[in-house]
Amino acid sequence: MPSLSSYVPRESLVHGLHPVTKLVYVACILALAVVYSTPALLVVLLLATCCVLLAARVLRPAVRIMSRTVLLIALFLFVVRGLAEPGGNVAFALGPLAFKQAGLDVAMLISLRLFIFVAAALTLLLTTYPPYLMAALEEKKLSPRASYVVLSTMQIIPMMQARATAILEAQQARGLDTRGSLLTRVRALFALVGPLVLGSIEGVEARAMAIEARAFLVHHRRTHLYAVATSSVDRVLMVALPVLTFAFATLRFLVR
Amino acid sequence: MTLAIRLEDVSFTYQGAATPAVADISLAIEEGERIGIVGPNGSGKTTLCHLLTGFVPHFFPGQLRGIVRVGDLDTSSVGPAQLALSVGRVFDDPFEQLSGVGMTALEEVAFGLENLALPREEILVRSEAVLRAVRLWESRERSPFELSGGQQQLLAIASILAMRPHILVLDEPTSQLDPIGTDQVFGALHDLRESGITIVVTEHKIDTLASFADRIIVVHDGRCAAMGPPRDVLSSPDIERWQIEPPMWSRIAQRLRSGRDTRVCPLPVTRGELMAELSHAAA
Ligand SMILES: Nc1ncnc2c1ncn2[C@@H]1O[C@H](COP(=O)(O)OP(=O)(O)O)[C@@H](O)[C@H]1O
Ligand SMILES: [Mg+2]
Numbered sequence: 001m002p003s004l005s006s007y008v009p010r011e012s013l014v015h016g017l018h019p020v021t022k023l024v025y026v027a028c029i030l031a032l033a034v035v036y037s038t039p040a041l042l043v044v045l046l047l048a049t050c051c052v053l054l055a056a057r058v059l060r061p062a063v064r065i066m067s068r069t070v071l072l073i074a075l076f077l078f079v080v081r082g083l084a085e086p087g088g089n090v091a092f093a094l095g096p097l098a099f100k101q102a103g104l105d106v107a108m109l110i111s112l113r114l115f116i117f118v119a120a121a122l123t124l125l126l127t128t129y130p131p132y133l134m135a136a137l138e139e140k141k142l143s144p145r146a147s148y149v150v151l152s153t154m155q156i157i158p159m160m161q162a163r164a165t166a167i168l169e170a171q172q173a174r175g176l177d178t179r180g181s182l183l184t185r186v187r188a189l190f191a192l193v194g195p196l197v198l199g200s201i202e203g204v205e206a207r208a209m210a211i212e213a214r215a216f217l218v219h220h221r222r223t224h225l226y227a228v229a230t231s232s233v234d235r236v237l238m239v240a241l242p243v244l245t246f247a248f249a250t251l252r253f254l255v256r
Numbered sequence: 257m258t259l260a261i262r263l264e265d266v267s268f269t270y271q272g273a274a275t276p277a278v279a280d281i282s283l284a285i286e287e288g289e290r291i292g293i294v295g296p297n298g299s300g301k302t303t304l305c306h307l308l309t310g311f312v313p314h315f316f317p318g319q320l321r322g323i324v325r326v327g328d329l330d331t332s333s334v335g336p337a338q339l340a341l342s343v344g345r346v347f348d349d350p351f352e353q354l355s356g357v358g359m360t361a362l363e364e365v366a367f368g369l370e371n372l373a374l375p376r377e378e379i380l381v382r383s384e385a386v387l388r389a390v391r392l393w394e395s396r397e398r399s400p401f402e403l404s405g406g407q408q409q410l411l412a413i414a415s416i417l418a419m420r421p422h423i424l425v426l427d428e429p430t431s432q433l434d435p436i437g438t439d440q441v442f443g444a445l446h447d448l449r450e451s452g453i454t455i456v457v458t459e460h461k462i463d464t465l466a467s468f469a470d471r472i473i474v475v476h477d478g479r480c481a482a483m484g485p486p487r488d489v490l491s492s493p494d495i496e497r498w499q500i501e502p503p504m505w506s507r508i509a510q511r512l513r514s515g516r517d518t519r520v521c522p523l524p525v526t527r528g529e530l531m532a533e534l535s536h537a538a539a
Contacts, residue, residue, distance in 0.1 A: 007359075207356050209336075210347070210356070211367075212337045213336065214368035216337060218338055223369075225370060
């Protein structure tokens with residue numbers, strides 16, 4: 001089973017930043033994505049987040065993850081919103097299916113925001129060693145309970161992936177066909193869901209016992225194996241990012 | 257001698273279960289004693305371990321009767337995390353022992369020490385010592401999830417030992433280990449004797465347990481069927497009724513005595529005891 005993290009070890013400036021600096025970055029991007037409401041500005045913002053991913057040398061894994069998740073959601077949105085819109089201009093039609101312009105516009109805005117947010121969040125997830133994040137959050141006075149929740153949340157997707165892989169391998173070993181026609185694949189998917197959900201619930205219970213046995217939360221304070229350094233770059237960014245965000249937010253009123 | 261553990265008429269029924277998993281158990285364990293618990297599957301060994309570490313009744317709901325005192329704490333009012341400061345618990349499935357916080361074996365050991373709020377230097381010193389003791393120091397940078405079942409078991413034990421509990425409760429700690437790994441674990445437990453730590457261990461490998469434990473407790477259908485020194489308990493004619501495999505050494509001795517009455521002198525249950533009997537017979 002692989003390690004339970006999506007962390008990609010690389011040498012980059014972004015990797016070396018304090019985890020809280022990266023959290024501030026995610027918050028700033030999120031704020032801008034909410035404030036901006038024109039496709040042009042959102043596209044520029046998306047390009048900017050991709051540049052940061054490139055600088056962090058994790059653009060390729062980030063695109064791979066987004067193409068499997070956000071891209072599918074976006075396509076779904078375009079179809080549903082395009083068809084469900086009650087009236088207005090028809091942008092294009094596929095046989096009896098009429099896609100309405102207003103619905104597509106809404107789908108476009110939501111999808112862009114989704115891409116931007118996931119790109120920013122992946123900057124944090126892919127470049128931050130999870131134990132550093134936990135240490136950094138607790139160093140900034142976040143309670144150990146809360147930092148543990150953050151860490152567990154970060155592990156949900158890799159944990160599910162690891163579990164799914166293990167279950168699939170076991171089912172294939174028992175002779176269940178998971179390849180071939182669409183129908184057999186769908187059947188295999190259903191066979192996967194049950195053990196995945198049950199296994200995850202059991203997993204949560206076992207982990208709760210495991211951390212109790214290690215005296216988690218008995219003291220109000222924890223110490224850490226790692227010391228997370230705050231560099232001068234971090235100090236500058238922690239002030240500069242919110243200021244820049246505020247400045248860029250005003251673009252909203254200039255670009256229509 | 258001070259008591260490390262005291263159970264008085266303890267019974268526990270899991271919520272929804274018709275019969276108690278553990279019934280009418282009374283026992284007193286002295287500080288520094290090494291107790292081996294044996295019994296067939298489903299006899300209540302794990303539940304007994306849960307009782308000693310507060311997971312029953314704080315984690316598994318159900319009806320608890322009687323008194324469980326561990327050190328000077330009453331487990332009905334102190335939860336597992338608080339108890340973990342003095343009572344170490346090693347679960348039967350090493351995979352379930354992993355905190356999920358440690359990305360490497362070293363971090364997994366460090367997790368418990370971070371919770372104890374120890375200084376960083378102390379965390380490093382203790383982690384290195386226990387990882388070397390179980391021969392996992394070379395693998396300290398590896399993910400706990402990538403280790404073999406046996407290595408995970410050793411890591412689980414190391415993570416608990418690093419916290420330096422006064423009492424250690426191990427539930428089938430060698431279930432995934434080969435004979436070499438088993439010897440390694442029991443060797444490590446043996447070395448703890450000088451530290452005065454009290455050890456309670458459930459184990460199916462009866463030969464290993466017979467030479468390790470000061471006293472054996474036989475659990476059968478949730479009840480304490482017998483309790484005493486290994487030689488008294490494991491040479492008992494009732495051993496088959498308890499569904500326990502007799503130690504290899506007593507089976508050999510039984511053959512050698514060929515039907516002579518075992519009640520006159522109990523059967524040897526360790527290699528040493530068998531050797532003593534043989535040299536006595538030769539003289
Ligand atoms: N969480 C639980 N809920 C209900 N019953 C349980 C639970 N855990 C164990 N039992 C039951 O309690 C009895 C003793 O189990 P256990 O303590 O696990 O025995 P052992 O460890 O000796 O195999 C068994 O009959 C088992 O089915
Ligand atoms: Mg058991």
